[in-house]
Amino acid sequence: MTNxxxxxxxxxxxxxxxxxxxxNGPDGQWLIRNEGGKTTLTISSTxxxxxxxxxxxGVFLTHHPLQDHCLVQPxxxxxxxxxxxxxxxxxxxxxxxxxxxxVFVHYLSADRTLVGYATPLFELRPL
Amino acid sequence: MIEVLSSTALATVQxxxxxxxxxxxxxxxxxxxxxxxAAGNILLGNDxxxxxxxxxxxxxxxxxxxxxxxxxTGADHQARLDDQPLQPWLVAPxxxxxxxxxxxxxxxxxxxxxxxxxxxxxxxxPLALGSxxxxxxxxxxxxxxxxxxxxxxxxxxxxxxLHCPAGMGVVPPALSMxxxxxGTQAIRVLRAAEYEAFTDHSCAEFWAKNxxxxxxxxxxxxxxxxxxxxxxxxLELRSHGIVPGVIQVPHGGQPIIQMRDAQPSGGYPKIGxxxxxxxxxxGQVQIGSSVRFVEVSxxxxxxxxxxxTDWLEEVRRMVALGRTVQKGAGHxx
Numbered sequence: 001m002t003n004x005x006x007x008x009x010x011x012x013x014x015x016x017x018x019x020x021x022x023x024n025g026p027d028g029q030w031l032i033r034n035e036g037g038k039t040t041l042t043i044s045s046t047x048x049x050x051x052x053x054x055x056x057x058g059v060f061l062t063h064h065p066l067q068d069h070c071l072v073q074p075x076x077x078x079x080x081x082x083x084x085x086x087x088x089x090x091x092x093x094x095x096x097x098x099x100x101x102x103v104f105v106h107y108l109s110a111d112r113t114l115v116g117y118a119t120p121l122f123e124l125r126p127l
Numbered sequence: 128m129i130e131v132l133s134s135t136a137l138a139t140v141q142x143x144x145x146x147x148x149x150x151x152x153x154x155x156x157x158x159x160x161x162x163x164x165a166a167g168n169i170l171l172g173n174d175x176x177x178x179x180x181x182x183x184x185x186x187x188x189x190x191x192x193x194x195x196x197x198x199x200t201g202a203d204h205q206a207r208l209d210d211q212p213l214q215p216w217l218v219a220p221x222x223x224x225x226x227x228x229x230x231x232x233x234x235x236x237x238x239x240x241x242x243x244x245x246x247x248x249x250x251x252x253p254l255a256l257g258s259x260x261x262x263x264x265x266x267x268x269x270x271x272x273x274x275x276x277x278x279x280x281x282x283x284x285x286x287x288x289l290h291c292p293a294g295m296g297v298v299p300p301a302l303s304m305x306x307x308x309x310g311t312q313a314i315r316v317l318r319a320a321e322y323e324a325f326t327d328h329s330c331a332e333f334w335a336k337n338x339x340x341x342x343x344x345x346x347x348x349x350x351x352x353x354x355x356x357x358x359x360x361x362l363e364l365r366s367h368g369i370v371p372g373v374i375q376v377p378h379g380g381q382p383i384i385q386m387r388d389a390q391p392s393g394g395y396p397k398i399g400x401x402x403x404x405x406x407x408x409x410g411q412v413q414i415g416s417s418v419r420f421v422e423v424s425x426x427x428x429x430x431x432x433x434x435x436t437d438w439l440e441e442v443r444r445m446v447a448l449g450r451t452v453q454k455g456a457g458h459x460x
Contacts, residue, residue: 056452064214065298066203066236071214083214083294091303091438092445093217094453095294 058087159410167245172289177249
């Protein structure tokens, strides 16, 4: 089962009177709730989290410089290529992206810390 | 092609402005925040003077009819590409058919008013007197010489291959070059020709007190509310040339700052002139908020302008460097 397949199933479920569908596999659990045709999909991965490291040096930002909230909250699903953090070098901002779909676990480097190449930045649990 | 979906008023096509036509009675027009426009263009590999959409009223919605790269600069408002949040000042790829929605944002470290939708290739409206900026008074330039309306289709120029990869951006100049006095946005001002004609008390109040940007403010000018500014003697002048930044004091004693669409002549006495280097800050001040004027000398004004030029050059240098780094890391798109 992939997340895209689970989303497809959630779409089908919306047209039925099934209220809850729980799918379990070796890599995780997909929980689909159907409330009057409106479905919500909750994904829980049991695969071990992997650390994602800096590909270059800079000041690691967990926030956009203009904002007070983190770019990603713990235990949220992120898509491959989604911006999870930023590396600031002077006026330049370089994106730190999720290398694959997964559940963002937490940041491993604090906001506004100077990091070097290969410094672990955050943990991502693959889906 | 970009299709305007919202019925919002006052969004216009603007480049850096129309210069050399004041003698014909044609104002500068151009982006109220020229740093936001220029930085957006640099990120997209455009000429600094490429046209973008200036958005002062929200929500604003457009649909992209072809794939392109965009960046939203200027104010930090909540933006979505379809249902995905879009971060300000970072390049984002757009697929054909996607809808961009910009809504008034929540708390931000920089409270500002205008968002710039910059597109790789620029908004490709015809040049009029050497500029693509909208001249609202004369009803020419920009898109059909008017504010954008629902159903308008904006042409987009050919993008260069120098655009930045997705996610690359720059730190907004308001954070790189902050200018505050006691928690209020500061604006640097030179004394103008009639400064000495005002009472000492009025001049002291002009520098010492906060000035509220009233709701009677727009791209033509900002009407301020604050202490009464009074001349030593009744003062009448013949109309003479004025430029954006000039602070006039009409008979009511409440100053008016000329902005990008201001007429090129006026007869009210002038107490000061906002320095060119700070017009972008003033262009982003929200209606209802306040500014504090800070007096500067001519050499300080020239230095401030050099700081702005240096900031843009630093953006250009670092963006070129970042593009190389990202290509090396295999992130180019």
